[in-house]
Every structure is written in C-alpha cells, then in structure tokens.
Amino acid sequence: MINNLREEIRYHEYRYYVLDSPEISDAEYDQLMKKLERLEKENPELITVDSPTQRVGGEPLESFAKVEHSTPMLSLSNAFNDGELRDFANRVYKLAGTREIEFIVEHKIDGLSAILTYERGRYVQGATRGNGIIGEDVTENIRTIRSLPLRLKKDVNLELRGEVYIAKGDFEKINEQRLDRDEEPFANPRNAAAGSIRQLDPRIAAERSLSILVYDLLSYDLEGIDTHSQALNFLIEQGFKVNWHQKCDNIDEVIELCKQWTEERDKLPFEIDGIVIKVNNLALRQELGSTAKSPRWAIAFKFPAQLKTTVIKDIIISVGRTGALTPTALLQAVEIAGSTVSRATLHNEDEIKRKDIRIGDHVLIKKAGDVIPKVVKVIKNKRNGSERIFQMPDSCPVCGGEVAREGDEAVHRCTNVTSCPAQRREGIIHFVSRNAMNIDGVGPALIDQLLDRDLIEDYADLYGLNKDMLLPLDRIGEKSAANVIEAIQMSKQRSLHRLIFALGIRHVGAGVGRVLTEHYHSISNLSRATQEELEQIDEIGPVIAASIVYFFKEIRNQRVIDKLRAAGVKMEEKKVVDNQEKPLQDKKFVFTGGLEKYTRNEAKELVLSAGGKVTSSLSKNTDYLVVGDNPGSKFEKASELGVEILNEEGFDELLGL
Structure with a gap:
C-alpha cells in the first residue's frame, strides 16, 4: 500500500512540476502527502531515502564536502x-x-x-x-x-x-x-x-x-x-x-x-x-x-546586450556611508532584458563629463552583464537646446556639509563625517547587512523609524534596544519585535572578520576583513596597529592602511567600539588552521576598472574564499590582473610585466562560476 501511494504521489509531482499539467488539486495532493507522512510515522522502518517525504530533512551542515x-x-x-x-x-x-x-x-x-x-x-x-x-x-x-x-x-x-x-x-x-x-x-x-x-x-x-x-x-x-x-x-x-x-x-x-x-x-x-x-x-x-x-x-x-533608447529626466545625488556623493540618472521608464528600468547610476562627475551626459538627453542604455542599468551613449543629434549641464553640488544635499574631492579621487564626498544623517543611516544599513552582521529583520524601513524617534544614534545602539521600545513602531507586532531583538542578540557572536567589515572602515571590504582577522585576531590588536605595520601585509596598501589607522584614532569611533564591547559583541577570534583545499591558494590578484557582475568587495571575497590574495598594487609577483570597464594604467603595466590579464568572463572561468 505504502509503495503504491508513493508512486501515485510521484506521478502527480511529475504532472505538476515537469509537465505543468496537474490532474488533481493542490488540496488533493496535500491529502495524499499527509496520508503518506502518517503511514511513515506509524511505520518508520518503511521510510526510504527516495520517498516524496524526504526531500527536506536533516540538520543544517557546517560546511560542504x-x-x-x-x-x-x-x-x-x-x-x-x-x-x-x-x-x-x-x-x-x-x-x-x-x-x-x-x-x-x-x-x-x-x-x-x-x-x-x-x-x-x-x-x-x-x-x-x-x-x-x-x-x-x-x-x-x-x-x-x-x-x-x-x-x-x-x-x-x-x-x-x-x-x-x-x-x-x-x-x-x-x-x-x-x-x-x-x-x-x-x-x-x-x-x-x-x-x-x-x-x-x-x-x-x-x-x-x-x-x-x-x-x-x-x-x-x-x-x-x-x-x-x-x-x-x-x-x-x-x-x-x-x-x-x-x-x-x-x-x-x-x-x-x-x-x-x-x-x-x-x-x-x-x-x-x-x-x-x-x-x-x-x-x-x-x-x-x-x-x-x-x-x-x-x-x-x-546574446548581445539589449540596447534601449530613453530620456534622462533628472540627475539626483545619493550620499553613501563613506560620504561619497553618487549621481543617479532618473530615466523615462523603459523595458529592457525582462524588467522595467527607471534609474541608472552615473558613477561620478568624470563619467558624466566623459560621456557629455546632460539632463534632458536622449540616451542609449543597457543592462551591464544583463543586470545593472548603464548609460552607453548620448544621442546628440536629438538635442534641441533645452538640455541642462549637470553640476556636482558644493554642499551635501542631506546635511548641508561641505563637499570636497580629494587628490586624484573621482568621487566627491561630504566632509561632515560625524554628523551627516545620510552617512549615519547608510553606516547602520551596512552594519546589519547580510555580509556584515547579518541582522535579520532590521532593514532600511525599521532603521529610519529608529533614527526618526531618536531610539538609536549609531549601530552600537541597536544592542540597547528592547521589545517595548519597538512595539510602538509601524508594522511591528509582538512576534516581529521579539524576532528583531533575538536577531540582534544572536549577531553578537558573529565572526570577527564580519565585525571588522561591519564597522564601515573606508576601503575595508569583506575580503580585507578576513585578512585583518588572520593577522590580528582581535579589535584591540587591530586598533593598535601602525600604518607601517599594516603595509607589510600583502593585501593592504598605503591607502587602506591609512584609513584603518584614522578610523581607530577618531574619538567617535572609539566610543562606538566601547559601546559594542560593553554590549557583549565578540571582539576577538582564535586562530584557526584551515586544511581545506583551495584552488587559488596564494595566487595574487589585482582588480582595475568597473566590474559589471560584481561589486569590488564581492569579487575580492570570491578570490579569498578560493585561497587567493587581493592586493591594490601591481608587481611582477602578481598572478592575475582582472580588468573591468575603463581599466587605466594598470592594464598597460600588467602587459609590460607579463602578468596574466583576465576579463570578467575569464575570472568566472578561473573560479569555476
């Protein structure tokens, strides 16, 4: 009887999931499954690994073999x-x-x-x-x-x-x-x-x-x-x-x-x-x-990238957690590669000037890597004189703080580091994000309410929240409030490399967080590191080293870390010996130009997880240069040094993606 019931369920699964032509209703299917589950519960010796009831079972794994x-x-x-x-x-x-x-x-x-x-x-x-x-x-x-x-x-x-x-x-x-x-x-x-x-x-x-x-x-x-x-x-x-x-x-x-x-x-x-x-x-x-x-x-x-024509209705500015001002084109909505596109990042002022992009322009857009909307070119013969040249603002559109462009950086930044609400908000969003402290249920909407009601000032204040403080907020009930508090408490035991990344130190991505964890094993040790000492690490150049030192010297950051420590957030990690085989063990990578499929941090994380290393400077000891859009001088230098050059497709192939 039980074998016949399994065959009947398999038949209906095949009709539904493979042929897309079911013969019974969902309710009837559910009844068959409940009957099988009951029979197997009463006769556990008859359970087989290929039974329809065994699709999901067992405890979560610690790692994949x-x-x-x-x-x-x-x-x-x-x-x-x-x-x-x-x-x-x-x-x-x-x-x-x-x-x-x-x-x-x-x-x-x-x-x-x-x-x-x-x-x-x-x-x-x-x-x-x-x-x-x-x-x-x-x-x-x-x-x-x-x-x-x-x-x-x-x-x-x-x-x-x-x-x-x-x-x-x-x-x-x-x-x-x-x-x-x-x-x-x-x-x-x-x-x-x-x-x-x-x-x-x-x-x-x-x-x-x-x-x-x-x-x-x-x-x-x-x-x-x-x-x-x-x-x-x-x-x-x-x-x-x-x-x-x-x-x-x-x-x-x-x-x-x-x-x-x-x-x-x-x-x-x-x-x-x-x-x-x-x-x-x-x-x-x-x-x-x-x-x-x-x-x-x-x-x-x-397939060639799909190109569509649309109009730039306006250019707006968003402020990120490091104060970076990013211009975004608001587009006349258009369907491309299966979705509606109404925005496209313009990256920075240099990109806007290089392509001569103006408000009101007709432009060709595509999805870079079929994912990210990108302005390919301006259709200049459609200009009628009403188009407006865009200027980067002199003051932060959020806090009014002074905006500056440092050295040879292409990015404009709000210099009001300690008080800019946009930087604080983005810093908290980054802290709770999946690759950082991974605090489930704490998203932008909740963070906005917490900030608006002065319940938190920075990400360390999340650990001082309790259920009663959350219940008056919109769309928060007893269960969701309890879940949020539980998620916040669970995050205290996250790995040290996640915490280092979550702190929001400029230029320190998830991959660099892992490297720093391997070398210092605690926030206390890292906070005492000198720039000279940091620069001795292959993956860390002068810019990253200076940024780390500056972060830990800043009084406000010291106070936030003290609050995290007082809340019981894990601040250290014992050295772990990893004997797992890594296909790119000790291979050194440098990235240049804009990648389409990955953020720079995501790409670095892929290399590090495969045992490789990521450095900011190119040398004869570099194994691979991964090249995106507008690669700059590193491309030519790699050719001179005989370093193997990979585009994104070659990078994916090397990693087996």
Missing part, C-alpha cells in the same frame, strides 16, 4: 556573431572530414550548473561545477527541487548535468517577500539560485522555488544511445524536465535559431543568456575531443 568529478566539467567557447558560428562549424567539418553533421541547439539557461548522480535508479548525489574538477556536495539542497525525480523508472546508473534556476515569476515573489521582511532583494535570478543552492540549511533552499532543467547525459550503463537527442529523449522517459532543444542539419539553420531567440528570449519564463550549439553524434564528439579549456564539439552563442 568536496566532490571530485569523474570527468572534468569544461567551459564552452563563446561566439558573438554569425562569422564566429561559421568558423566553429568549419573547424568541426574539417576535423570530422565531412560536412554532413547534425547539430543540436539548446537554450543557455542563466543559472547554476549541477552534476547529478543516480545509482540503480535512485538519486544519490548532487554537486556544483566548482572549478570544473572539484565541486561542492550540495546533495540535500538539490533534493529539495520538486521537478527532480528521486527515483527513476529504470534501475540504471547515471551521471548527468543540469542547470538550477529560479523562474522569473518565482523570483519576483521571492523579492516581494524579502522586501516585506525589510530584507535586501536579490539582484537577479541567477544570483538567487546560486545562493540558494549554497545554503548550509536545506530548508532555506526548499523555500526558494528552485527548478532544474537537465541537458547532458555524462555517463550511463545503457546501450542504444548514439546521439545527444536520443539521450535527452531517454531522460524525458525517466521523468526529468529536459532543456528545450532542436536539431539542425547545417550551420545556416543554427544561425536562424540564434537570431530567433535573440528576439524572443524575453518570452521565456526563465532567463537565458545565449544559445548552446552541440554536435549531435556522441561518437563524433569523442573523436573531436577537447582543448585544455573547452570541448571542440560545442560552442555558446552569447
């Missing part, structure tokens, strides 16, 4: 135009000795690659791609994906590859929920999916509406599968949700499909950033082989 892939997960070479697609086809024709070759075209889903293993028809392991050779064991998180079959129709051994993603509609719902909880919304579906799969608690992954599309059968103990299309059809028969695919007899048909999906990509319920073209015949794939980085039998056609 490493998984060595049976075959290297290579990256695909990219093509950006018709000519490069024809070059790819001609290389295949030449190596194969024939032009009679069938290609398979697939969507390039913008998500996170996963390698799945089944033994005797049962799901046993899920792993991330990692660096292509070693990934992370995320078995329990992938198990939570409802469209993934835990048991196949055949008792076969399989290893296959798929893409984990979050559909556009689900992504919008997740962000609405996060905003309701005063949490920072996710930047894009890809980051949300990747972050969800790498949660140590599977219950969090289960809440994120993850989906998976399978697109490659890597190894199998089957006969009669000679082509990629046959492999995909077999996977469909086994209950998998398989990526869209279409056969093409020649490269002209491939190019037509690439053009079609370039225009129609927004019609899909999930994000794609290109089209993948593969040789269909599996034996020919083996014959064609691979280079050190990429298979010769496949290529990815990358």
Whole structure:
C-alpha cells in the first residue's frame, strides 16, 4: 500500500512540476502527502531515502564536502556573431572530414550548473561545477527541487548535468517577500539560485522555488544511445524536465535559431543568456575531443546586450556611508532584458563629463552583464537646446556639509563625517547587512523609524534596544519585535572578520576583513596597529592602511567600539588552521576598472574564499590582473610585466562560476 501511494504521489509531482499539467488539486495532493507522512510515522522502518517525504530533512551542515568529478566539467567557447558560428562549424567539418553533421541547439539557461548522480535508479548525489574538477556536495539542497525525480523508472546508473534556476515569476515573489521582511532583494535570478543552492540549511533552499532543467547525459550503463537527442529523449522517459532543444542539419539553420531567440528570449519564463550549439553524434564528439579549456564539439552563442533608447529626466545625488556623493540618472521608464528600468547610476562627475551626459538627453542604455542599468551613449543629434549641464553640488544635499574631492579621487564626498544623517543611516544599513552582521529583520524601513524617534544614534545602539521600545513602531507586532531583538542578540557572536567589515572602515571590504582577522585576531590588536605595520601585509596598501589607522584614532569611533564591547559583541577570534583545499591558494590578484557582475568587495571575497590574495598594487609577483570597464594604467603595466590579464568572463572561468 505504502509503495503504491508513493508512486501515485510521484506521478502527480511529475504532472505538476515537469509537465505543468496537474490532474488533481493542490488540496488533493496535500491529502495524499499527509496520508503518506502518517503511514511513515506509524511505520518508520518503511521510510526510504527516495520517498516524496524526504526531500527536506536533516540538520543544517557546517560546511560542504568536496566532490571530485569523474570527468572534468569544461567551459564552452563563446561566439558573438554569425562569422564566429561559421568558423566553429568549419573547424568541426574539417576535423570530422565531412560536412554532413547534425547539430543540436539548446537554450543557455542563466543559472547554476549541477552534476547529478543516480545509482540503480535512485538519486544519490548532487554537486556544483566548482572549478570544473572539484565541486561542492550540495546533495540535500538539490533534493529539495520538486521537478527532480528521486527515483527513476529504470534501475540504471547515471551521471548527468543540469542547470538550477529560479523562474522569473518565482523570483519576483521571492523579492516581494524579502522586501516585506525589510530584507535586501536579490539582484537577479541567477544570483538567487546560486545562493540558494549554497545554503548550509536545506530548508532555506526548499523555500526558494528552485527548478532544474537537465541537458547532458555524462555517463550511463545503457546501450542504444548514439546521439545527444536520443539521450535527452531517454531522460524525458525517466521523468526529468529536459532543456528545450532542436536539431539542425547545417550551420545556416543554427544561425536562424540564434537570431530567433535573440528576439524572443524575453518570452521565456526563465532567463537565458545565449544559445548552446552541440554536435549531435556522441561518437563524433569523442573523436573531436577537447582543448585544455573547452570541448571542440560545442560552442555558446552569447546574446548581445539589449540596447534601449530613453530620456534622462533628472540627475539626483545619493550620499553613501563613506560620504561619497553618487549621481543617479532618473530615466523615462523603459523595458529592457525582462524588467522595467527607471534609474541608472552615473558613477561620478568624470563619467558624466566623459560621456557629455546632460539632463534632458536622449540616451542609449543597457543592462551591464544583463543586470545593472548603464548609460552607453548620448544621442546628440536629438538635442534641441533645452538640455541642462549637470553640476556636482558644493554642499551635501542631506546635511548641508561641505563637499570636497580629494587628490586624484573621482568621487566627491561630504566632509561632515560625524554628523551627516545620510552617512549615519547608510553606516547602520551596512552594519546589519547580510555580509556584515547579518541582522535579520532590521532593514532600511525599521532603521529610519529608529533614527526618526531618536531610539538609536549609531549601530552600537541597536544592542540597547528592547521589545517595548519597538512595539510602538509601524508594522511591528509582538512576534516581529521579539524576532528583531533575538536577531540582534544572536549577531553578537558573529565572526570577527564580519565585525571588522561591519564597522564601515573606508576601503575595508569583506575580503580585507578576513585578512585583518588572520593577522590580528582581535579589535584591540587591530586598533593598535601602525600604518607601517599594516603595509607589510600583502593585501593592504598605503591607502587602506591609512584609513584603518584614522578610523581607530577618531574619538567617535572609539566610543562606538566601547559601546559594542560593553554590549557583549565578540571582539576577538582564535586562530584557526584551515586544511581545506583551495584552488587559488596564494595566487595574487589585482582588480582595475568597473566590474559589471560584481561589486569590488564581492569579487575580492570570491578570490579569498578560493585561497587567493587581493592586493591594490601591481608587481611582477602578481598572478592575475582582472580588468573591468575603463581599466587605466594598470592594464598597460600588467602587459609590460607579463602578468596574466583576465576579463570578467575569464575570472568566472578561473573560479569555476
């Protein structure tokens, strides 16, 4: 009886999550699940790991185990135009000795690659791609994906590859929920999916509406599968949700499909950033082989960035936690890459002058990396004389303090460091943010109320709050007030590197926080460090060192730290020996120019977590220079020194992202 019930539930899960064609209502499905849960509770000896009730279970992990892939997960070479697609086809024709070759075209889903293993028809392991050779064991998180079959129709051994993603509609719902909880919304579906799969608690992954599309059968103990299309059809028969695919007899048909999906990509319920073209015949794939980085039998056609025309209605100024004044263009709203864009950062005065951007201008915009809105160029022939030249203000728009531009910096800053309300507000928002003290439930809306009612003056005052002080505030009830106080108290035990980052020391990102923790192990030790001593650390140059010393000398900062210490916030951390294998151990990185997909701190954190080091100065000992927009003199210097230069795509490839 219990096995029949499991099969019935699996069938309805397949109809709902894979075919999108349910045969019963949600309430009827829930009744079946409750019945199975009751039977398993009464007969625990009958519970199996592939039961529908076992998708979410177990305690949160302390860390992910490493998984060595049976075959290297290579990256695909990219093509950006018709000519490069024809070059790819001609290389295949030449190596194969024939032009009679069938290609398979697939969507390039913008998500996170996963390698799945089944033994005797049962799901046993899920792993991330990692660096292509070693990934992370995320078995329990992938198990939570409802469209993934835990048991196949055949008792076969399989290893296959798929893409984990979050559909556009689900992504919008997740962000609405996060905003309701005063949490920072996710930047894009890809980051949300990747972050969800790498949660140590599977219950969090289960809440994120993850989906998976399978697109490659890597190894199998089957006969009669000679082509990629046959492999995909077999996977469909086994209950998998398989990526869209279409056969093409020649490269002209491939190019037509690439053009079609370039225009129609927004019609899909999930994000794609290109089209993948593969040789269909599996034996020919083996014959064609691979280079050190990429298979010769496949290529990815990358979509060009979508450009739209709009008008700059105004330019406004925001003030950040370090006093930086950032100009932002208010745009006539326009749809681009699947979302409505009404703002674009203009970075600084130099950027505005370089592009000659004026209020009232017609401009071309795109989403840099399909994420961040960016002004590409001004359409000057549409000017009619009504446009206005923008001037950076001489005084802070928030506090009226003097604005200055120091040395060769491109940024204007409010010099009223101790009293500017905008800097205080942004400093508190930074302190509670996910990468800092990660205080759940304390978002901008609550912080504004706390400041407006003089309940706090700085982030240290958060630790003096109690439930009765919160209850009179808007949208705060008994339960939410208790949750906020609990989250604040829990944050007292955060790692020291998080606290150092949270303090808001100028130029000190999350990565530098880790470096300082490794060297000093306590706030007291760090506060006594001299500039000369700090500069002896590879990752810390004169600017960062001076900023650290200045921060701890400032009387107001000393008082805030004293309040944190008195509140019981952890101020020290014992040295921990990390024996975990790191793919970029001791490799030295320098960044230059503006990155599209990451903030500079996010990029540094990625390097440090992989065992690498990040420095601000370039030398012959630097291993990699990562180059973004407007790289400056470091690009030329790296070429002279023979330092390997990576663009963002190469950086992702090196990190296995």
